[in-house]
Amino acid sequence: MLAEDRQPAPAEVDLGGLIDLERYPLDRLDSPEGQALLARCRASLAGDGCAVLPSFVRPEALRAMGEETHRLAPGAHINDTQTNPYSSDGDPELPEDHPRNVFMDRSNGFVGGDLIGQETAIRQLYHHPAFQRFVQRAMGVEELHEYADPLGGLVINVLKPGCQHPWHYDTNEFVVSMMTRAPEEGGLFQYAPNIRSTESENYESVGRVLHGDEAPVKTLQLKPGDLQIFFGRYSLHRVSRVGGEKDRHTVIFGFAREPGMIARAARTKRIFGRLHPIHEAETADGPARSDSLAD
Numbered sequence: 207m208l209a210e211d212r213q214p215a216p217a218e219v220d221l222g223g224l225i226d227l228e229r230y231p232l233d234r235l236d237s238p239e240g241q242a243l244l245a246r247c248r249a250s251l252a253g254d255g256c257a258v259l260p261s262f263v264r265p266e267a268l269r270a271m272g273e274e275t276h277r278l279a280p281g282a283h284i285n286d287t288q289t290n291p292y293s294s295d296g297d298p299e300l301p302e303d304h305p306r307n308v309f310m311d312r313s314n315g316f317v318g319g320d321l322i323g324q325e326t327a328i329r330q331l332y333h334h335p336a337f338q339r340f341v342q343r344a345m346g347v348e349e350l351h352e353y354a355d356p357l358g359g360l361v362i363n364v365l366k367p368g369c370q371h372p373w374h375y376d377t378n379e380f381v382v383s384m385m386t387r388a389p390e391e392g393g394l395f396q397y398a399p400n401i402r403s404t405e406s407e408n409y410e411s412v413g414r415v416l417h418g419d420e421a422p423v424k425t426l427q428l429k430p431g432d433l434q435i436f437f438g439r440y441s442l443h444r445v446s447r448v449g450g451e452k453d454r455h456t457v458i459f460g461f462a463r464e465p466g467m468i469a470r471a472a473r474t475k476r477i478f479g480r481l482h483p484i485h486e487a488e489t490a491d492g493p494a495r496s497d498s499l500a501d
């Protein structure tokens with residue numbers, strides 16, 4: 207549910223302390239400037255499924271957020287694995303270089319939301335009604351709800367030096383995220399807009415990208431404090447290998463179009479290395495469940 211419906215009401219947080227309201231008038235979305243901002247976001251999302259809002263948070267808030275993710279990063283569960291772009295098994299019937307058979311190393315760490323305190327600036331932004339209303343309207347959806355999952359709702363994605371998040375699609379429709387700490391080198395967000403569709407996997411083009419074709423690939427120079435809304439179901443994307451000495455941290459703000467979304471226990475265990483009591487109650491015929499994390 208949106209923060210404004212929650213009981214008890216969240217502490218009143220000063221929106222202007224978090225967000226640059228001159229540039230991003232979240233407090234007056236119905237004004238001409240607000241409408242222009244929404245129109246820009248919708249046009250970007252309609253164009254290639256990605257909208258970036260540079261320097262969305264104010265420098266002081268960003269400093270606090272960077273310190274928070276730095277402090278919390280040691281709590282990340284690191285998941286080292288080999289994966290193809292579909293998080294599936296390979297297919298021995300297909301050629302070795304077929305996208306289904308291209309396995310890449312993935313070494314992501316995730317800090318679960320229950321480790322992220324109520325007082326943190328990242329959580330204040332996540333729960334702020336004006337932020338949620340903005341995301342909802344920028345995406346042009348009727349409803350937007352926080353994930354009901356105590357671990358998967360608000361998450362810090364940690365990529366340590368030498369690690370990468372290889373080419374993949376997201377299992378859910380969209381991700382709202384913000385980098386809080388930049389690596390010294392690499393760690394670039396790259397995507398091939400709408401390279402697949404519901405009609406076609408387009409294995410030929412996907413295979414070319416996996417083997418180094420950069421023609422359909424866009425590279426974003428994301429900076430800490432930039433907000434990103436990304437539709438990752440049809441756009442193959444990755445975070446390139448992190449170089450240098452510093453981690454790359456991204457906060458993922460988990461939202462869904464339906465209420466009550468909770469990740470499945472097996473997936474939660476894999477991603478966070480543990481469960482929350484809410485997952486123990488899972489039943490086989492429970493409601494559709496999802497989360498914001500790429501598998």
Ligand SMILES: O=C(O)CCC(=O)C(=O)O
Nearest residue numbers: 363371376395445456500
């Ligand atoms: O860390 C990022 O910038 C986004 C990573 C990503 O693609 C994902 O979490 O699905």
Ligand SMILES: [Fe+2]
Nearest residue numbers: 375376438500
């Ligand atoms: Fe992704």
